[in-house]
Amino acid sequence: MTQQHPFLALTDSDREEMLGAIGVGTVDELFRDLPEAVRLGRELRLEPPLSEQEVYAHVAALAERNADASRELSFLGAGIYDHYVPAVVDTILQRGELLTAYTPYQPEMSQGVLQAIFEYQTAICELTGMDVSNASGYDGTSVAADACYVAKHATGRSKVVVTEATNPQVRQVVRTYAAGFGLEIVEVPHRNGTTDPDELERAAVDAAAVIFQQPNFFGCLEPAPDLVARATEAGALPVAHVDLLSLGVLEAPGRYGAALALGEGQAAGNFPSFGGPHYGVLAAREEFIRRMPGRIVGETVDTARERGYVLTLQTREQHIRREKATSNITTNQTLLALGGLVYLTWLGPQGLRELGETCLSLAAYAKQRLAEQAGLECVFAGQTTFKEFAVRVGRNAREVVAAARERGVHPGYALGRDYEGMDDVLLVAITERRTPDEIDRLADVLAEVAG
Amino acid sequence: MKLIYEKSQAGRRASALPRYENLPSPPELPEELRRSEPPRLAEVPEFELVRHFTELSTRNFGVDTGFYPLGSCTMKYNPRINERLAALPGFARLHPLQDEDGAQGALELMWRLQEILAEVTGLHAVSLQPAAGSQGELTGLLLVRAYFAARGEAEQRRTVVIPDTAHGTNPASVTMAGYELTPVRTDARGNIDVDDLRGKVDEHTAALMLTNPSTVGLFDENIEEIERIFHGVGALMYYDGANLNAVCGISRPGDMGFDIVHINLHKTFSQPHGGGGPGGGPVAVRESLEPFLPVPAVVQQDEGRFGLEYDRPQTIGKVRGFTGPFGVFVRSYAFLRMWGPRLREMSEVAVLNANYVLARLKEAYDLPFDRLCMHEFVLSARTLKREHGCTALDVAKRLMDYSFHPPTIYFPLIVPEALMIEPTETEAKETLDAFCDAMLAIVREAGEEPELLKEAPHHRPVKRLDEVRAAKRPVVKYGFEEHPDAKGEPKVAAAEAPKGV
Numbered sequence: 001m002t003q004q005h006p007f008l009a010l011t012d013s014d015r016e017e018m019l020g021a022i023g024v025g026t027v028d029e030l031f032r033d034l035p036e037a038v039r040l041g042r043e044l045r046l047e048p049p050l051s052e053q054e055v056y057a058h059v060a061a062l063a064e065r066n067a068d069a070s071r072e073l074s075f076l077g078a079g080i081y082d083h084y085v086p087a088v089v090d091t092i093l094q095r096g097e098l099l100t101a102y103t104p105y106q107p108e109m110s111q112g113v114l115q116a117i118f119e120y121q122t123a124i125c126e127l128t129g130m131d132v133s134n135a136s137g138y139d140g141t142s143v144a145a146d147a148c149y150v151a152k153h154a155t156g157r158s159k160v161v162v163t164e165a166t167n168p169q170v171r172q173v174v175r176t177y178a179a180g181f182g183l184e185i186v187e188v189p190h191r192n193g194t195t196d197p198d199e200l201e202r203a204a205v206d207a208a209a210v211i212f213q214q215p216n217f218f219g220c221l222e223p224a225p226d227l228v229a230r231a232t233e234a235g236a237l238p239v240a241h242v243d244l245l246s247l248g249v250l251e252a253p254g255r256y257g258a259a260l261a262l263g264e265g266q267a268a269g270n271f272p273s274f275g276g277p278h279y280g281v282l283a284a285r286e287e288f289i290r291r292m293p294g295r296i297v298g299e300t301v302d303t304a305r306e307r308g309y310v311l312t313l314q315t316r317e318q319h320i321r322r323e324k325a326t327s328n329i330t331t332n333q334t335l336l337a338l339g340g341l342v343y344l345t346w347l348g349p350q351g352l353r354e355l356g357e358t359c360l361s362l363a364a365y366a367k368q369r370l371a372e373q374a375g376l377e378c379v380f381a382g383q384t385t386f387k388e389f390a391v392r393v394g395r396n397a398r399e400v401v402a403a404a405r406e407r408g409v410h411p412g413y414a415l416g417r418d419y420e421g422m423d424d425v426l427l428v429a430i431t432e433r434r435t436p437d438e439i440d441r442l443a444d445v446l447a448e449v450a451g
Numbered sequence: 452m453k454l455i456y457e458k459s460q461a462g463r464r465a466s467a468l469p470r471y472e473n474l475p476s477p478p479e480l481p482e483e484l485r486r487s488e489p490p491r492l493a494e495v496p497e498f499e500l501v502r503h504f505t506e507l508s509t510r511n512f513g514v515d516t517g518f519y520p521l522g523s524c525t526m527k528y529n530p531r532i533n534e535r536l537a538a539l540p541g542f543a544r545l546h547p548l549q550d551e552d553g554a555q556g557a558l559e560l561m562w563r564l565q566e567i568l569a570e571v572t573g574l575h576a577v578s579l580q581p582a583a584g585s586q587g588e589l590t591g592l593l594l595v596r597a598y599f600a601a602r603g604e605a606e607q608r609r610t611v612v613i614p615d616t617a618h619g620t621n622p623a624s625v626t627m628a629g630y631e632l633t634p635v636r637t638d639a640r641g642n643i644d645v646d647d648l649r650g651k652v653d654e655h656t657a658a659l660m661l662t663n664p665s666t667v668g669l670f671d672e673n674i675e676e677i678e679r680i681f682h683g684v685g686a687l688m689y690y691d692g693a694n695l696n697a698v699c700g701i702s703r704p705g706d707m708g709f710d711i712v713h714i715n716l717h718k719t720f721s722q723p724h725g726g727g728g729p730g731g732g733p734v735a736v737r738e739s740l741e742p743f744l745p746v747p748a749v750v751q752q753d754e755g756r757f758g759l760e761y762d763r764p765q766t767i768g769k770v771r772g773f774t775g776p777f778g779v780f781v782r783s784y785a786f787l788r789m790w791g792p793r794l795r796e797m798s799e800v801a802v803l804n805a806n807y808v809l810a811r812l813k814e815a816y817d818l819p820f821d822r823l824c825m826h827e828f829v830l831s832a833r834t835l836k837r838e839h840g841c842t843a844l845d846v847a848k849r850l851m852d853y854s855f856h857p858p859t860i861y862f863p864l865i866v867p868e869a870l871m872i873e874p875t876e877t878e879a880k881e882t883l884d885a886f887c888d889a890m891l892a893i894v895r896e897a898g899e900e901p902e903l904l905k906e907a908p909h910h911r912p913v914k915r916l917d918e919v920r921a922a923k924r925p926v927v928k929y930g931f932e933e934h935p936d937a938k939g940e941p942k943v944a945a946a947e948a949p950k951g952v
Contacts, residue, residue: 044795046791049788082546097509098507102526136727225484249485255487255488275772312921332583333728351468
């Protein structure tokens with residue numbers, strides 16, 4: 001006899017009783033609407049069920065085969081960062097009432113999640129200087145595609161400009177979506193690590209949006225206010241792709257006139273987790289509120305005039321507007337965004353500024369230490385960087401990565417994977433988790449393995 | 452309850468960051484790039500932070516709290532072992548750009564999950580990249596575009612056919628993919644109206660998007676004929692996997708004739724939904740569509756080695772960063788390994804539970820389609836509304852007083868006053884009985900004391916909330932000292948918007 005499955009509750013006598021109430025003799029009869037030809041008619045070819053203990057052993061053994069940041073000293077970044085995630089984040093995200101809830105369609109059952117999203121939206125607006133934030137997008141790539149859809153409809157134009165110094169994955173996703181949106185994508189090359197405002201302005205003619213990243217993919221600070229002004233001049237919506245954790249020291253994009261601000265939220269409160277799940281940040285100026293994709297929470301009152309929170313402006317959304325919706329999004333990344341809110345609240349305004357300053361200082365120290373080594377050279381000398389920078393290593397960077405990893409250090413991302421002529425360049429990321437001693441070790445190892 | 456910002460006091464903080472000695476001072480930032488005013492994040496000590504969010508959690512309801520029969524959302528138990536596994540440092544702290552030889556365990560897990568999903572869907576190849584069901588839909592339609600472009604039929608194939616019972620995501624995805632929508636009617640038995648369909652499918656048709664069983668919880672009895680109609684004109688068939696929980700191990704989309712399927716890992720395969728996400732929306736396809744799948748592909752190389760393949764010249768590109776929401780894959784993989792071939796039993800019990808609740812409720816509510824259902828079914832509160840002025844919304848709000856999460860309401864759109872109920876395989880008979888007792892009691896209350904329904908809920912942290920006011924005068928963030936007074940003219944929300952799915 002088959003053992004009762006731990007995730008089921010019905011006993012044999014329950015089943016008998018229920019079949020009787022339905023008026024059928026067997027479970028098979030419940031499936032009588034299925035034509036014979038479309039039935040499987042055999043057992044699924046899957047391995048036999050495992051107990052919890054067995055599945056733990058099996059999956060934990062797979063985890064053991066990965067060189068994560070607890071086993072290897074890692075300077076990988078390129079969009080996903082090893083910032084510290086405090087224990088309070090884990091604690092809150094494991095609350096079953098929040099973890100196992102669906103989208104808060106019924107607000108009286110969901111005040112916890114709704115108020116948390118409202119607080120998240122507030123935090124994002126404070127950081128970015130924007131008027132409205134949605135409840136999150138999938139990640140830092142898809143929100144850029146969302147912004148293109150907003151811009152297409154807001155301007156009636158069919159071209160989008162993206163700077164080459166924007167994260168390559170963001171550019172790839174924008175291109176994929178553009179095929180469906182009917183948008184042409186134009187890229188503006190970088191000059192010595194940043195974007196030339198004149199070139200950007202020429203490209204922005206007739207564009208719906210101009211997307212740039214601050215700090216950019218190379219870690220360099222773009223002349224963001226100038227880029228925004230040039231895009232605006234051309235009638236294109238300026239879209240800033242930002243790192244939330246830079247916004248304690250770097251200016252809010254709303255302050256220098258960006259129409260939309262977006263980004264990858266992972267660094268603020270989520271583990272790298274081999275690429276997800278994370279949250280995409282999407283915020284905009286007031287005038288775009290009714291064009292925003294995704295969920296938005298608003299404040300209201302109940303029948304006793306007490307304050308409460310609901311999903312709002314739903315006439316933008318697919319379940320009401322269907323083919324005319326501002327987006328097809330339903331499931332977003334609420335739990336991860338909640339992690340972001342808990343993390344940002346943990347930091348507070350002082351912590352956020354200190355974190356930015358620590359990253360700046362550590363990265364400056366790393367640049368200095370690396371530049372001292374024979375065979376290493378900072379690539380975009382003269383550019384101000386935040387927590388990431390490019391360094392030339394004198395031979396193929398992928399080989400350098402492999403050699404350094406044999407010494408227990410992952411020295412960074414090989415930029416040749418995305419940029420022509422940069423086969424010998426590494427992108428090195430420094431977070432507050434990398435100590436000066438660890439940076440010294442990076443310098444020693446790179447000195448050993450560089451060309 | 453106060454907002455975290457209303458608990459803030461300047462000078463407090465929850466974090467202490469490491470301070471490294473003897474570092475160079477940070478580089479001087481150009482003034483125009485320097486932050487001019489600090490963001491007003493809350494300033495609270497750590498224990499205040501924990502208490503605040505703990506209190507918020509007590510004002511929320513999840514599957515862990517109780518029965519959650521939200522139709523089409525498959526609110527089943529989320530095993531706790533999944534959480535422990537996803538949090539292992541070997542996964543949580545693994546960088547997505549780690550070299551392949553440093554990520555063999557992660558790649559093997561993804562490859563194994565792909566293999567399982569291919570077997571469950573009856574299709575050839577899987578991409579795990581899409582982040583949610585709706586992104587899976589868009590991915591699927593972009594695959595359709597690429598497929599026809601490669602055959603030189605891009606200009607010719609302009610329309611996508613969708614039944615009037617479809618989730619709103621389907622038509623929204625059609626527009627985003629640059630296609631035109633062709634709606635098709637539902638017949639009196641709840642199947643696609645095949646006569647209506649025949650007149651609408653021709654050489655201009657690119658694809659069908661279908662949920663089967665449909666959103667009314669019925670398996671389309673004409674699926675073979677539908678397959679002949681679409682494949683007969685060279686069009687493709689897309690399966691919305693929202694309702695896959697009904698048919699695992701019983702009938703596979705590939706065997707029904709579908710060419711592309713998306714799977715909702717947060718519905719069928721137990722990724723907790725987190726109050727709105729994360730999710731996972733892998734797509735599975737027939738062999739002819741594999742070349743167009745997103746990159747990188749996760750592949751098995753020789754000798755049990757696993758890698759990422761980027762060189763796929765016909766790919767649609769990328770729809771999301773890296774290889775998808777990996778933590779979701781860990782959870783769903785563990786869940787699937789704990790079921791194995793017994794997935795069939797999972798689906799059977801889901802269908803048994805739904806039919807049992809249907810049998811107990813169908814006399815008391817209107818039943819638009821009188822058939823055995825699959826894993827969910829749709830009732831209507833039409834009679835309650837006509838006789839007592841109590842709507843589906845009122846029934847939903849009153850259910851809260853019985854400590855049940857309401858079903859999905861006002862969806863699908865073809866059923867007035869719809870109540871869409873999906874119990875899932877998780878629930879015990881006692882729970883189902885208690886829910887049915889509550890639903891029947893509410894019908895009696897509607898006759899005897901309708902105000903009980905109209906003024907519900909009575910026992911939640913808030914009374915009924917005014918959704919109309921929220922949309923009319925949107926307040927979407929805290930305004931600090933300028934925050935508007937919460938008091939205003941109350942107006943009971945009557946928006947018949949779908950709530951669920």
